[in-house]
Amino acid sequence: MQTETICLGILRNGPATGYVIKSVLEGPLNQIYNLSFGSIYPALSKLTKEKYVTVKQHAQDKKPDKKVYTITKKGISYFEETLLEESGKYVRSGNYGDQIKSEFAMLLLFSKSLPKENIKLILDERILYVQQQLNLITYEGPLAKDSNLNAIRNSAQGQFTRGLMAEVIKTAINYMEKNRKKLHD
């Protein structure tokens, strides 16, 4: 999925800055997709040139300038067309998460070359880390500032997607706890 499409999809839920778009991709909807500023900012510039979004510069008293982007009607049409056209190809990529680079799974696969005490430590850390991620995804408390993230999180689509991720993560934790002995006993 193009960076431009992701940005438009997030802006569909309300105006946002590049910084906020990045934070949406790291908050409770985390574990799905990530983008660096190095691709978000150029994408927003391109979208502005093509009139799919408009910008308003907010010169803030004591903070750096904010550039708040808003999706245009043209942008909404373009977004909906693109999503429909490309939907087929997003289905066949990855099992539950595309473009897979699971360094952790590779580490497990290569763990024969690691001392057993280290394997134990690694699994302990991993289970803790994954549990934290689960908490992030299932967090239902207030989110403050960006209505954008709230809208995405509380929509039926957001609930479904978060539920899917949460179930998958729980399964992973249970599996690791039950079967870890096979790797280090």
Next chain:
Amino acid sequence: MQTETICLGILRNGPATGYVIKSVLEGPLNQIYNLSFGSIYPALSKLTKEKYVTVKQHAQDKKPDKKVYTITKKGISYFEETLLEESGKYVRSGNYGDQIKSEFAMLLLFSKSLPKENIKLILDERILYVQQQLNLITYEGPLAKDSNLNAIRNSAQGQFTRGLMAEVIKTAINYMEKNRKKLHD
């Protein structure tokens, strides 16, 4: 994880060509990591220069030349050191699969902008596709040629990792079947 490390890890299980390394990353151990030829071939050249691997060119009668790479003792030491040094950072990246780019999850998240019939079709296709991936991972039949892939697949580490992926995929299928109505009814 560096491409060089991945290559060394696969070569630890026996000599292989670049083509075979690519196929290992696409076979029954699929869904964990992937690399393009554009990064595998340069990595193998670099490893050769640094004497972590040796090459033997097999001029084949009627096929293009094969370059069979074998890991050296220096390569094994380097691999084990790297794995140990970097293991900590591989733990904290992604929930079950790092560097996440789940185009499918993004599509679900944005599916409010899609006609309901399309959402139904997408979920049908997705469930079918994911089921195929599950079959690939759980496949226990013969693999022919490359002992390399066999060795990885049948090791305790391979069994653990494949089991983890399989459980996670089954959970995803069940979840989608049970909850899909929330997206299109």
Next chain:
DNA sequence: AAGACATATATCAGATTGATATAGGGACAT
């Protein structure tokens, strides 16, 4: 006999990351 597919290596434009730079504010410790 044409077309699809598998083996096998290689290159490259375009896209992405991760680090770094810049800049001010607030929180907390020493």
Next chain:
DNA sequence: ATGTCCCTATATCAATCTGATATATGTCTT
């Protein structure tokens, strides 16, 4: 008080990676 660290906020860039394409030949199917 002064240092350190984190948050908001935009931006750039070298190094890396992908996806497409090129080249070459064999086999299997229709």
